[in-house]
Amino acid sequence: MEANRDAALKCRALAEKYLREGNKAKCLSLCDKAERLAGGSLAGVDRLRTLASASTGGAAAREAASKPAATPAKAAFTPQQVEAVKKVIAAKRRGHYAVLGIEKTADEDQIKRAYRKLALKFHPDKNRAPDADEAFKCIGLAFATLSDKDKRRHYDMYGDDEPEPGMGVPRRRRPPGGGVYADEMSPEDIFNMFFGGGYPQQHVRRRTQRRAPPPQDWRQQVAQLIPLLFLCLIMFGNSGSLYDPPFSLKRTAKFRHERLTRSRGVVPDIRYYVADGFSAKHARDGYALRRQEQNVESEYQTHLRYGCFSARQRYSQFKNAAQFSPRRRELMERADAIDMSDCDLLEEYFGVR
Incomplete structure (x- = not known):
């Protein structure tokens, strides 16, 4: 069953690839295959199917349009x-x-x-x-x-x-x-x-001095999705309650012991802080420690995404205001002075631009 789950995620990643390349029919076919392998609905597949169906004509569009009638449970709500x-x-x-x-x-x-x-x-x-x-x-x-x-x-x-x-x-x-x-x-x-869906292209600050990275294959795409899916599963657990991790990305009175991520499969050297008793409860069990450090990685990526998003918003605001203002030079200087370090770290650690 776990193998089927991995195969379903791979199919979803390939569907995203074909959607970006404009092959809508192949995207729809892979969406269906992903849900068959998952044994039911799979997060993100409905959105891909909707995007592909919106501009796909002929039999593919008719098949996508008829799908809700064949599976009325998906349209249900409580x-x-x-x-x-x-x-x-x-x-x-x-x-x-x-x-x-x-x-x-x-x-x-x-x-x-x-x-x-x-x-x-x-x-x-x-x-x-x-x-x-x-x-x-x-x-x-x-x-x-x-x-x-x-x-x-x-x-x-x-x-x-x-x-x-x-x-x-x-x-x-x-x-x-x-x-x-x-x-x-x-x-x-x-x-x-x-x-994890990335940024819309019209809102991305272009950095011409950097070369574009080579295109990622489906293995890299799936690897990037895993920590985000893990975070979503955590948050949906416990009757939808917020996950309260036993760590913090900042030093506080409660979380005062510094650690760095070291587990296999986790981005190394992410600094985090834990409370008294963390080692006894988690660090002595390699599997338990790895789970917590996966949570640290996910939380750190979310933190960087938020900081990068905020910085880009501020940059866009100053740049747009400068176009119609007599204070154009001052506003552009303020835009260029905005700290974009979270965006740099997001690309360095997770390859997200």
Whole structure:
């Protein structure tokens, strides 16, 4: 059964490859094979099938369109999912903090954890209840606003209003669906940033001085997906509760003992901190230690993705503002001064650009 699972993941990776190359029919065929090997639905396959079917004509499109009728269980949703969607939609009227279910004093880590939990719960591939897509958009908008310091400060002062130039009073409401992130990144883009889908090309800061890496084969693609899938499985466990790891990427009063990742199959030399008793519980068992260090690797990659995403957003904001401002030189200098070290580390450790 585990061999079938590995084969299913390989088929999904190949389906992604053929989709990028424009071979939609081959992508659809591999999607079907991946789910047969997995013995049911497989995360990410529905999204690939939808993307391939959207622009595939003839028999392939008709087959993809008829698939929901053949498998009605995939379109089902539970009463709990319906209530959860209604709760998010209702919270929208109270603001972004209410949508994410956090206090106004929440720090960056709490914002990330709240978004990560809700995004997995309301993603269209996971939740098919009525208006679930609207709830997913609300969650993405809330995260995009509160995860950026400047946008959060503006939101705390004016809410969804825009101030008059040079004045401290609101001017007008933003149009529905607009705001600080509608013209920058879609909810799906932000989700992909967190869970391994990469960045949309129009938002990537080009670095012309670096040569493009050689194309990856399916083994490399599957290897990159494994830690992210592991993280998702952890978060879906325990009735959807957030995973509370026995380590921290930062030194705290509780996590004060420094360690570096050393387990086989884990990116080496990632610094993390553990509490008293960690060695007795985990380090003496090679398998248990390897599991924890896989969690460290996944958490570190998510941390770098978030930091790189935030830096690129700020760079894009300054660059766009400079195009129409008499302070163009100053704004471009501020854009070039933004710390992109998280992006560099993300590429160095995980090969993600």
